[in-house]
Amino acid sequence: GNSVTQMEGPVTLSEEAFLTINCTYTATGYPSLFWYVQYPGEGLQLLLKATKADDKGSNKGFEATYRKETTSFHLEKGSVQVSDSAVYFCALKGTGGFKTIFGAGTRLFVKA
């Protein structure tokens, strides 16, 4: 079945450092891919999405590119801020399916 694997955390970075959180997936067909973010004490928020191969999703300085050949959707940001400290979830929604399948989440700590 469909699944998502993302790098384990926590990831600790200094402010202005470069961020990469790896995500790979297993799915048949052409799933839609998502990154959600969960800030402390808040609900899940959609950060960005990509619906077909080679699409790049971007929002708030974060980017991820849908790579079908490597079945990956890595999240990147060039310069993180303390306010980016949160848990990041990679997720997919299969073709014709209803449910979204989530990775286990990666906690990011950004130090000033």
Add this chain to the structure above:
Amino acid sequence: DTGVSQDPRHKITKRGQNVTFRCDPISEHNRLYWYRQTLGQGPEFLTYFQNEAQLEKSRLLSDRFSAERPKGSFSTLEIQRTEQGDSAMYLCASSSTSGETDTQYFGPGTRLTVL
């Protein structure tokens, strides 16, 4: 657009009691989902409604769990005879069949603690 709302935000109950949670989706969304999230994990799918019809249920949803969406608007999730293993965050999400992709928007969740 006021977003997805859930009530209550927190619920503490004793083992064996019944609990009910409510979800109000984004008003124009016809799809509604329930997920469960335990500490350190991503959300796990429980069930899905399109309008008032419940179209899919996870095997995680035992016979103690029941969900309804009687008028195709708000939804309720009831857990009967709660167990300590039911302690989790229960998330509701909604989406629309219109638009380029079926993106789900999540509510703040109801945190259930079973003592």
